[in-house]
Amino acid sequence: MNHIQTITEFLVDEFLPDIEAGSLTADYDLLAGGVIDSLGLLKVIAWLEDRFGVVVDDLEIAPDNFRTVAAMNEFVRNAGRPTERAA
């Protein structure tokens, strides 16, 4: 299941009011440019949990899983399967 469009729309709504959904590419680094700061990250995670029913342990947050739209999509797809904690 591909959630790229849903995730992109959420991010644009929440963090990028001035741009159109089409301008945010799946590989744009959301952390480097500060679109999502460390507090924004918590908001994104809460939304992913709510929207896709995934559970993200407070202690298991690895920012690289949320760096790009593509990474978030991958994270949601893998949720539920046993994954190794990012080193």
Added chain:
Amino acid sequence: MTTTVQDARTPLSSRSFVESFSANVRRFPDAPALIWRDEPVSYRELNDRVRHASAQLSAAVIGTAPVGLRCSKSPDSIALVLACLMDQRPFLLPSATLPEQTLQELFLRAGCAGVLTAPSSPTGRYSWAVPQGAVRTQRDRGATGRVRGFSPDPGAVTFMLTTSGSTGLPKIVPLSEGAVDRFTDWAGTQFELCPGRSVLNFSPLNFDLCLLDIWATLKHGGCAVLVEPARATSGGYLRHLLVRHEVELVQAVPMFYQLLAQANTVEFGGVRHAVITGDRIAPGCLAQIPGMFPHARLYNLYGCTETNDSLLYEIDPTDLPTGALPLGDPLPGVRALLAGEDGTIQNGPGIGELYVSTPFQTAGYLGVPHGGSRFVTHPGGDYFRTGDLVRRHEDGSLTLEGRKDFQVKVRGVRTSIEQVEQVLGRHPDISEVAVVAVPDPVAGHLLHAETRRVPGSALNSLLLRKFCADHLARTAIPSTFRIAENPLPRTSTGKIDRQMVARLHMERD
């Protein structure tokens, strides 16, 4: 009664970091030195990693030429810093989030013979690179180390930290071995650091705050409980570390206490000292601290990267100040004074710029004549002009009023609004820009950029953020942007009206 020059004149004897750390490894090899991802790293294990790092450093660099370290926090990064300290090799430790070009310029300016990156596994190799544009023979331009085997040299440079430049490149702050030893001794005595004591390290590895919570802790045989920077804003994670690892000393910026207060449901009864530092704390947040730390002594600690900690105020938990927290009294050996616009010393109540002289301070910015204009000589010593405007009250107590320049704290990091404006102003599609600091209950301040783009440009916040990421440290990237085509408001003298920009922004919110 008020005094102008405050001076406790307590002579500080100092023990060398190198000798103390080596003695700790011999005496308590199995005691934990670090906690990382809930796992202990013993003094023996840490020392093994130091030797591994030292061997690779010696193979790569002749003598004790300065090196640059690209480190985010980890046991191996700490081992790399320790290896430099043990070998008495100067090292530049800049923020890992600075743009690549800025990092390269800093490494060159510090005369680094090479730049090391810590490996991701304990047995991995340190990756090594020569700074772009460097020539091997230029070590005489930077700080110089000393030949191994000599006795400790209190004047030799060890740490080189960076501070946000008011404009352009960050400034390099070299700290001498003696300054680090005197500071780590003071911290050990003040906060009862000793073997078996757990200390939380909240700040990133390049912050001067680590001189207390990592380096003083390791000198005195304690255990530094490391907060992973990537998870540092999760209150639940912070609570977990405090409880699980029985932390006894906490030093952190107000944001830490705010995050903890939001997530907390327990008392941290084991904490003996809780230190607030780096920024003003909101009264609502301060009010929650005595309840969270019922058995702790509470402090407000004032310092700058250039001077390290300077003033300390102990907070009475049963009688919290209603206004700004007092800055407190000078630490032993520290002198503090207030100066007027023209640099004359101010006696009595009023507002002036705070000048401090400490036993822990830098001799001046690296590569700047006479250390830079922020360093001045006054009776009693060489003072650093902090840029902080401070009020001396009738009773002699001091409180922070604001800054002389356009600097604010964003998540505890000193950030120059002017620098952010200058960087944005260099973007070819921007014709006008104003950056304003908006108070934020958690971060202290957040930056907002109001920009006017040139007509017909397709500039949007994504492109602008990418541009910022290439030229600014992450904390200096504005949280919000507004990109419009109409002109920015101006004052009657034709300058961009920052106050109006801030007001319009708040109203739109």
